[in-house]
Amino acid sequence: MEKPHVDFGLKLLGADVMAVPGLYRFVQETIKNQVASMYLWPKALEVPIMDLSNAMKKPVGLLHVKVIRANKLKKKDLMGKSDPYVKLKLTEDKLPSKKTKVKHSNLNPEWNEEFKFIIKDPDSQALQISIYDWEKVGKHDLMGMNVVPVKELVPDEPKSMTLNLLKNMDPNDPQNEKSRGEVVMELTYKPFKEDTTTEMADDGNAVEKAPEGTPEGGGVLVVIVHEAQDLEGKHHTNPYVRILFKGEERKTKYIKKNRDPRWNEEFQFTCEEPPINDKLHVEVLSRPSSLGIHSKETLGFTEINLVDVVNNKRTNEKYHLIDSRNGRIQIELQWRST
Ligand SMILES: [Ca+2]
Incomplete structure (x- = not known):
């Protein structure tokens, strides 16, 4: 059987994925193949676009992150203070998160640790910063978090920032008015130059x-x-x-x-x-x-x-x-x- 010619419209969440090179052809081939194998016109077809578009993206720069210190953290432990460490994760990234060392019984810890992240999409990716209280046994408590979108950084310009620690990123959550301390960081986004x-x-x-x-x-x-x-x-x-x-x-x-x-x-x-x-x-x-x-x-x-x-x-x-x-x-x- 001759493969039918297919034209299609796309309903998508978020990004302009049709800008991804080769994607239009890929979607059309996928639909053609699937339709041809069904011998009838489907109501809806699932095409794994988002996954693919991410995989096709090339690295375009490096995000340098220096976790300097945190101030005025809250006491979480019954005995002693808190044992904070910082967890860093890049959104839309499959790599495991990176962590600083644990500072035992310390509410104003100093880390001065540096990390690097490979950026594939500076317009949509963001760095998630979470501080946890380490525990010997059981779950580590989230002490606070914040998020920095890469697009807020001027390329090649180090930016020092003091971020308030929040419970979550919901600006309407009254829990976020409570003081949880702050984290001091330095971020630099360095795009690769062709x-x-x-x-x-x-x-x-x-x-x-x-x-x-x-x-x-x-x-x-x-x-x-x-x-x-x-x-x-x-x-x-x-x-x-x-x-x-x-x-x-x-x-x-x-x-x-x-x-x-x-x-x-x-x-x-x-x-x-x-x-x-x-x-x-x-x-x-x-x-x-x-x-x-x-x-x-x-x-x-x-x-x-x-x-x-x-x-x-x-x-x-x-x-x-x-x-x-x-x-x-x-x-x-x-x-x-x-
Ligand atoms: Ca602890």
């Missing part, structure tokens, strides 16, 4: 330099998922690739009924240091067709040591997939250092 100079890799192919502002000694790991061959699912072969690097996950789009799919999709990871001791986990999965009774299947995986790409700047190889009869995947890696 630099077009390139470096030569061993094989003579040029590799771009890491954008200015990338952590000193660090760089950007670029992963290009080219194609795979001889994939074989038990019940279905609608392959997509999931890559995992230091807890960060990215996925390609999925390609329907194809044992030799081509993706040519690029992903980037910003690193604070060369990932010489790290591995990239690459897994090929198959997504069942929407009306199918079968579940998701693994078509094979491989683990790539990253020391080679750090030394050679660029590698482009085919890897045999483990847990697959003949499956192979071609992955290009680049290390763009500072």
Whole structure:
């Protein structure tokens, strides 16, 4: 059956996702494939857009955060004072939160600890700051919190701020009038500056330099998922690739009924240091067709040591997939250092 041509309208929450490169085509392909497999016009279709649009975003800058001190915190413990620590989390980020050390029995603690966060969308991302009272046993009490949107910071200008600690971010909650103390911080947002100079890799192919502002000694790991061959699912072969690097996950789009799919999709990871001791986990999965009774299947995986790409700047190889009869995947890696 000929795939129908599909035009569509989108109802979306929030951001202008159609500005994301390639998204319009992706949505149209997804809808076409799903509709074609149903042979009838659906009332509503769920297309996993938000997840994808986030995954497709590239790092654009670094947020430097210095947690200096807190003042006038409240006593939470029966014995002693409070044992405060600060938890920092970036919104729309899958990475675990970062924490300062615990200052035992101290209502005016001084930390002077520094943290860095990779920013992908300075217009919508914000830093959440929460102070907790550490407990040896049981739940740590939230002592107060606040939020700083990245867009409130002037690029490259350090901003010192003293933030009142709140119960939550609801301006109408009377609980927020109560004093909980304050936290003193210094924040700097440093956007990467695009630099077009390139470096030569061993094989003579040029590799771009890491954008200015990338952590000193660090760089950007670029992963290009080219194609795979001889994939074989038990019940279905609608392959997509999931890559995992230091807890960060990215996925390609999925390609329907194809044992030799081509993706040519690029992903980037910003690193604070060369990932010489790290591995990239690459897994090929198959997504069942929407009306199918079968579940998701693994078509094979491989683990790539990253020391080679750090030394050679660029590698482009085919890897045999483990847990697959003949499956192979071609992955290009680049290390763009500072
Ligand atoms: Ca405590």
